[in-house]
Amino acid sequence: MRKRFSASQYAEAILAGDKIMLARAISLIESLLPQDIELSQKVLEKILPFTGKSLRIGITGVPGVGKSTFIEQFGLLMLENTEKKLAVLAIDPSSSKTKGSILGDKTRMERLALHPRAYIRPSPAGNTLGGTAQKTRETMLLCEAAGFDLIFVETVGVGQSETAVKAMTDFFLLLMLAGAGDELQGIKKGIMEMADMLVITKADGENKHKALVAKNEYESALHLFRHSEAWQVPVLTCSALEKTGLAEIAQSVEQYVDFSKKQGIFEAKRLSQQIGWFRESLKNGILAKFYQEKSFLELVATAEKAITDGKKEAFQAAQEILKKIDCKF
Numbered sequence: 001m002r003k004r005f006s007a008s009q010y011a012e013a014i015l016a017g018d019k020i021m022l023a024r025a026i027s028l029i030e031s032l033l034p035q036d037i038e039l040s041q042k043v044l045e046k047i048l049p050f051t052g053k054s055l056r057i058g059i060t061g062v063p064g065v066g067k068s069t070f071i072e073q074f075g076l077l078m079l080e081n082t083e084k085k086l087a088v089l090a091i092d093p094s095s096s097k098t099k100g101s102i103l104g105d106k107t108r109m110e111r112l113a114l115h116p117r118a119y120i121r122p123s124p125a126g127n128t129l130g131g132t133a134q135k136t137r138e139t140m141l142l143c144e145a146a147g148f149d150l151i152f153v154e155t156v157g158v159g160q161s162e163t164a165v166k167a168m169t170d171f172f173l174l175l176m177l178a179g180a181g182d183e184l185q186g187i188k189k190g191i192m193e194m195a196d197m198l199v200i201t202k203a204d205g206e207n208k209h210k211a212l213v214a215k216n217e218y219e220s221a222l223h224l225f226r227h228s229e230a231w232q233v234p235v236l237t238c239s240a241l242e243k244t245g246l247a248e249i250a251q252s253v254e255q256y257v258d259f260s261k262k263q264g265i266f267e268a269k270r271l272s273q274q275i276g277w278f279r280e281s282l283k284n285g286i287l288a289k290f291y292q293e294k295s296f297l298e299l300v301a302t303a304e305k306a307i308t309d310g311k312k313e314a315f316q317a318a319q320e321i322l323k324k325i326d327c328k329f
Helices: 007-015 019-030 034-050 067-079 110-114 136-145 161-166 189-194 207-222 246-262 265-290 294-308 314-324
Strands: 055-061 086-092 118-124 150-154 171-177 197-201 235-237
Touching (some): 007 136, 019 136, 055 161, 055 246, 067 086, 067 150, 067 246, 110 118, 118 136, 161 171, 171 189, 197 207, 207 235, 246 265, 294 314
Parallel strands (some): 055 150, 055 171, 086 118, 171 197
16 A cells, blocks of 8 residues: 655655655646645645756657757756756657557666666656646646746657647757658648647658758748747757767757747746646646536436437537536625
C-alpha cells in the first residue's frame, strides 16, 4: 500500500528540490481518484507562491523531425556553464484502446536524463485534445516550485495540441524537416503564425543544402504573415547530431525574452494564461460535477440509447438534456 503524505509534507519536500517527492506529487496530480484530486489541490495551493519564475518553452514538430534528439542536445547546452535546472515535460501518445502509453522519453534522452540538474517527466496524453496532457499546467507549477529555471513542454506532433501549448508557454518553437517534399506541405498557416521561431533540423551531410533551401522558403512564407507582437520570427537550421546551430537558437530565445519583457508582452502573456487556465479549470470542474450526479448520468444513458436505437439525432438529444438542466446562480 502506497504511503500517504500530507499536503505540507509534499510541499516542503518539493520546495527542497526532492525529485522523488516531485515525481509522487505529479502522479498525484495525474490521478483520477477523488481523494488524490483533493490532496493535489491542497499541494498546489501551498506551492503556488513559489511558482512563475521559470522560462517555459513549448517544442513541437512533425513526426520524424527528431524532437527527442534536439531536446536532449539543446537541453544539455542550456545547462552548460550555468547552475540552471531543466525540467522536460514530454507528452506521450496514449492508446485509444488500451489507454497505455510508451513513456519512453528517458530512454530516448539518456544523457539528459542522467544530468544531475535535469528532470524528465513523460506523461500519458490520455483523452486530452491533440495529445496535450490535461495536467501539464499543474505539473509545470510543481516543477517551478522545485526550483527548475527552464521548462520544456514537448508535444506529440503538429496538430490541435499546439494551441494549448502556445497558451501555456513563454516561447513556442516549431521544428521542421527539410527534404520531405513540398516544404510548405503538411503544415498549416496557423501553426506557423503561432511559432516564435522555426528551426530546420538534421542540417548535416547531404541534407545541409536542402535545409538551407527550406530555410529560405520558410523565411519567404513568414514575410507574408503579420506577427501581432512585431517580433520577426527567425528561421534557423541545426544539427543535433553534429551539435551545430544550437548556440544560435539559444541566443535567439534569449533575444525574444528580452524583447518581450521590454515591450510588456511577457507579463501580458502570463496574465492571459492565468485567465485561460481559470476558464478551463472552471469548465472542467463543472463537467466533473455534472458527471458525478446520478440523475445526470441517467439522462445521458437514456439519450445515448435513443441515439443508438435511431430514435433521436445526437444534436437533438443534447439540446433536450441542456433544457432539462436548471442552473440558477
